[in-house]
Amino acid sequence: xxxxxxxxxxxxxxxxxxxxxxxxxxxxxxxxxxxxxxxxxxxxxxxxxxxxxxxxxxxxxxxxxxxxxxxxxxxxxxxxxxxxxxxxxxxxxxxxxxxxxxxxxxxxxxxxxxxxxxxxxxxxxxxxxxxxxxxxxxxxxxxxxxxxxxxxxxxxxxxxxxxxxxxxxxxxxxxxxxxxxxxxxxxxxxxxxxxxxxxxxxxxxxxxxxxxxxxxxxxxxxxxxxxxxxxxxxxxxxxxxxxxxxxxxxxxxxxxxxxxxxxxxxxxxxxxxxxxxxxxxxxxxxxxxxxxxxxxxxxxxxxxxxxxxxxxxxxxxxxxxxxxxxxxxxxxxxxxxxxxxxxxxxxxxxxxxxxxxxxxxxxxxxxxx
Amino acid sequence: xxxxxxxxxxxxxxxxxxxxxxxxxxxxxxxxxxxxxxxxxxxxxxxxxxxxxxxxxxxxxxxxxxxxxxxxxxxxxxxxxxxxxxxxxxxxxxxxxxxxxxxxxxxxxxxxxxxxxxxxxxxxxxxxxxxxxxxxxxxxxxxxxxxxxxxxxxxxxxxxxxxxxxxxxxxxxxxxxxxxxxxxxxxxxxxxxxxxxxxxxxxxxxxxxxxxxxxxxxxxxxxxxxxxxxxxxxxxxxxxxxxxxxxxxxxxxxxxxxxxxxxxxxxxxxxxxxxxxxxxxxxxxxxxxxxxxxxxxxxxxxxxxxxxxxxxxxxxxxxxxxxxxxxxxxxxxxxxxxxxxxxxxxxxxxxxxxxxxxxxxxxxxxxxx
Numbered sequence: 001x002x003x004x005x006x007x008x009x010x011x012x013x014x015x016x017x018x019x020x021x022x023x024x025x026x027x028x029x030x031x032x033x034x035x036x037x038x039x040x041x042x043x044x045x046x047x048x049x050x051x052x053x054x055x056x057x058x059x060x061x062x063x064x065x066x067x068x069x070x071x072x073x074x075x076x077x078x079x080x081x082x083x084x085x086x087x088x089x090x091x092x093x094x095x096x097x098x099x100x101x102x103x104x105x106x107x108x109x110x111x112x113x114x115x116x117x118x119x120x121x122x123x124x125x126x127x128x129x130x131x132x133x134x135x136x137x138x139x140x141x142x143x144x145x146x147x148x149x150x151x152x153x154x155x156x157x158x159x160x161x162x163x164x165x166x167x168x169x170x171x172x173x174x175x176x177x178x179x180x181x182x183x184x185x186x187x188x189x190x191x192x193x194x195x196x197x198x199x200x201x202x203x204x205x206x207x208x209x210x211x212x213x214x215x216x217x218x219x220x221x222x223x224x225x226x227x228x229x230x231x232x233x234x235x236x237x238x239x240x241x242x243x244x245x246x247x248x249x250x251x252x253x254x255x256x257x258x259x260x261x262x263x264x265x266x267x268x269x270x271x272x273x274x275x276x277x278x279x280x281x282x283x284x285x286x287x288x289x290x291x292x293x294x295x296x297x298x299x300x301x302x303x304x305x306x307x308x309x310x311x312x313x314x315x316x317x318x319x320x321x322x323x324x325x326x327x328x329x330x331x332x333x334x335x336x337x338x339x340x341x342x343x344x345x346x347x348x349x350x351x352x353x354x355x356x357x358x359x360x361x362x363x364x365x366x367x368x369x
Numbered sequence: 370x371x372x373x374x375x376x377x378x379x380x381x382x383x384x385x386x387x388x389x390x391x392x393x394x395x396x397x398x399x400x401x402x403x404x405x406x407x408x409x410x411x412x413x414x415x416x417x418x419x420x421x422x423x424x425x426x427x428x429x430x431x432x433x434x435x436x437x438x439x440x441x442x443x444x445x446x447x448x449x450x451x452x453x454x455x456x457x458x459x460x461x462x463x464x465x466x467x468x469x470x471x472x473x474x475x476x477x478x479x480x481x482x483x484x485x486x487x488x489x490x491x492x493x494x495x496x497x498x499x500x501x502x503x504x505x506x507x508x509x510x511x512x513x514x515x516x517x518x519x520x521x522x523x524x525x526x527x528x529x530x531x532x533x534x535x536x537x538x539x540x541x542x543x544x545x546x547x548x549x550x551x552x553x554x555x556x557x558x559x560x561x562x563x564x565x566x567x568x569x570x571x572x573x574x575x576x577x578x579x580x581x582x583x584x585x586x587x588x589x590x591x592x593x594x595x596x597x598x599x600x601x602x603x604x605x606x607x608x609x610x611x612x613x614x615x616x617x618x619x620x621x622x623x624x625x626x627x628x629x630x631x632x633x634x635x636x637x638x639x640x641x642x643x644x645x646x647x648x649x650x651x652x653x654x655x656x657x658x659x660x661x662x663x664x665x666x667x668x669x670x671x672x673x674x675x676x677x678x679x680x681x682x683x684x685x686x687x688x689x690x691x692x693x694x695x696x697x698x699x700x701x702x703x704x705x706x707x708x709x710x711x712x713x714x715x716x717x718x719x720x721x722x723x724x725x726x727x728x729x730x731x732x733x734x735x736x737x738x
Contacts (some may be wrong), residue, residue: 001466022488047598054423056483057448060601060730071621073598073730074447074454079426085443088467089458096464097370098457098594114425119391225467229416229442232429252440361429361442 004094005212005219006367007101007205008036009329014169014200014317016110021053025062025107028201028322032103033066038215039205045099046072050086050106051321052079052114062105072099079114079356080272082106083202083324084363088225090206100211106326107201108319115197115320117357122235130185130194132234132358133273137188139240140275144290148188151293152179154274155192155314157300162311164341167326169198169317179274193274195313202325204332220332224257224366226250234358243276243283243359250284250353250364257366259349261285264366266305266334266344267351268327271312280353281307284364309334309342324354324363331367373463374581374588375736376470376574377405378698383538383569383686385479390422394431394476397570397691401472402435407584408574414468415441419455419475420690421448421483431474441468448483448725449641451475452571452693453732457594459575469577475695476570477688484566484689486726491604499554499563501603501727502642506557508609509644513659517557520662521548523643524561524683526669531680533710536695538567538686548643562643564682571694573701589701593626593735595619603727612645612652612728619653619722619733626735628718630654633735635674635703635713636720637696640681649722650676653733678703678711693723697734704738 010032012024033039047070049058059073072093076086083106090102108114116127123131140146156176162168174182174192182192205215212219226249230237238244254261261284269280278292286307287295299307310316310330313323331350333339339347348369355362379401381393402408416439418427428442441462445455452475459471477483485496492500509515525545531537543551543561551561574584581588595618599606607613623630630653638649647661655676656664668676679685679699682692700719702708708716721734 052425054482055488056421056446057486057488057601057726059447060598060726061488063598064600064602064605069600070598071596071618072454072457073596074445074451074458076443076445077425078428078443082443085441088441089443089461092458092461092465092467094465095467096461098461098464113423117426119424119426119430227440227442229429229432229439231433231438232426233433236433249440357426357429 002095003209003221004091004206005209005221006332007207007212007215007219008032008039009204009332010035011167011202011326011329012200013167014198014319017199019199021055021107021109022061024109024199024201025058025105026065028203029062029066029105032203032205036215041068044068044070044101044103046070046093046102048086048090048102048104049075050082050325051075051108052077052082052112053109054113080320081324081354081356081361081363082321084352084354084365087328088227091222094206094208101207103205104325105201105203106322108321110197110199112197112320120233122233130189134186134188135240137275140279143241146293148180149176151274152176153296153300154271154277155179157296158271158308158312158315161305161309162315165310165316168311168315169196170315195272195318198317198319200319200322202322202329204325204328218336220335221368222365223368224253226252226364229361231360237358237360243279243362245359245362246280246283246353246355249362253364253366259366263349264351265347265349266309266331267307268330269307269353270355271308271314284353305342305344309339309344327352327354335367335369371464372578372590373460373575374578374590375701376576376581376584376588377401377408378573378701379404380536380571380695380698381569382536383567383688386568388568390424390476390478391430393478393568393570394427394474395434397572398431398435398474401572401574405584410437413437413439413470413472415439415462415471417455417459417471417473418444419451419694420444420477421446421451421481422478423482449689450693450723450725450730450732451690453721453723453734456697457596460591463575463577469580471575473694474570474572475691475693477690479566479568481566481689489602491602499558503555503557504609506644509648512610515662517549518545520643521545522665522669523640523646524548526665527640527677527681527684530674530678531684534679534685537680537684538565539684564641564687567686567688569688569691571691571698573694573697587705589704590737591734592737593622595621595733598730600729606727606729612648612731614728614731615649615652615722615724618731622733622735628735632718633720634716634718635678635700636676637699638676638722639724640677640683653722674711674713678708678713696721696723700736704736
């Protein structure tokens, strides 16, 4: 099997800027090329764009803007985990020998149409994700006797960590009382429990073992991939207090990488809302069921950035199509010991968890030095 | 290398129906399952949706509607060649061992937003494809001294062939005079020179050699793949009277299949407009430069369905995301000797040519028994 590695990356600050999607796309790819002058643009075989934007033909457009004439060029969409779907697709193009080098670019505007899933009538009149997030929160709190204070700590921790991330949307820290007193959206959700849509892009260059070594001395390998789609409709989930698609994806990814969850030194998990972080930690096996908030408390109190070092979606912002790529870049930087004040000690094996639409689908990636 | 074969297909009539995209999607997949009762839905590892529709999360939606819980599920868009991009992506998932069985569904509504490429300012005030088609036509006619009559025969031939295709949008035949007298859209284009957007869907199931044989006794193998993106902007094309991306894609596809163009017994070529068929025949190497219309005349006069047996895009209609899949189904039926009154003699090796946006990008596939 051909090994697939991360050869380069580029990322922009996440903002509320009102820019054309093509401009947003271009920025992180320009950064990627600036950071890695050894890349030969003629050797890029595929360009994949991860986005929920309605503009068409964005992969050929990005190719033209950056002087690439790839073989393969198309957009990929799967709501909030479009980014990791694109990474897995790029992996398969390389592992199947259809491509040696693939550029992946995730980009989104703050007003992304991917925030609402009109089709899902099971959400009732509330099409916005705060509907399922409220039910998740109510269900999780009830099942495991978790308090609002305990969940608020997710937002406190991730905003604190985002302060060390120069690309994060948020630059503020908050107390548990700030989170609890922030605008009440539903019985169970406050404004500061929510990740915010934003404008931003993130680019990764994947390459075969042979090609990756021509670009970087510090390649990071994708050693585990797990994906699962349970449904599209929220109420088809068999549980509202755990992520079933995440459990299946994690099992497959760890098996492929031949690793245990105890071996993971640093992880990005999909905290679209506060409750998602403990649920994800439990479904990934980092913590026993109902114990995720205790793990979060311990990490917070010991200033351990192991989970969501860049501040998660809550602290960094959530530009849908860029999120999975940005998560993967963070783990790459951690494994390369390039994460500055966010750096986790002894980071050798990392994990990315990216999910869509109330965890009806999930991707889990394992990355290694 | 793992061999990848076509295990099953399903297709709907192409119409002007005003149906929700989810209903359109479902129809061809239902047909696929009805036609192939041996398929185990639990064994479908990936669901890919090819479309320009703005609705999100369509792959998980199709999965839920059909009782599939795949690992991989996402949409793919590249304007008019979204369909073959999806087929190539599915091929790579199987060839890389990330999946054994992949369902691909191309679907579009008649009012697809993929018909206009707003970004391409090089098209001037004319955003519609008839702009580039007019320049192609003017340029081709001038360079090779081709008459309007000669080009009109493309539409005459393809409408005649579409009459044998029960799923075609058109059920009428026309004379050269009918085409020449049809509504004049520009100096060089008449209404009957144009393929028409429509509503329809087409589904294909790809599988590894081991799995394909469990589903069908007549697998068709994908033996050659070539793709190339030159640009996104029309005027970046180096020629307006040939398809440069097609030439490169054809070279790669034939090389991978270890075939010559003379070995191709039947082909689907992307006749978005009349001029595209002779240009494609020349760029694919079926004919010398400037000689494509002579080949078309000979095929027409001998009632030989070798090129675009289902009636091409002009006769069948052009539901963007479904077109590349429908083309591939036609070649599959031809190679299986299942094409009824459209059947070409001794069809052992077939070719699919699918392109986007004035041939700024092209896909060429070689299929074999």
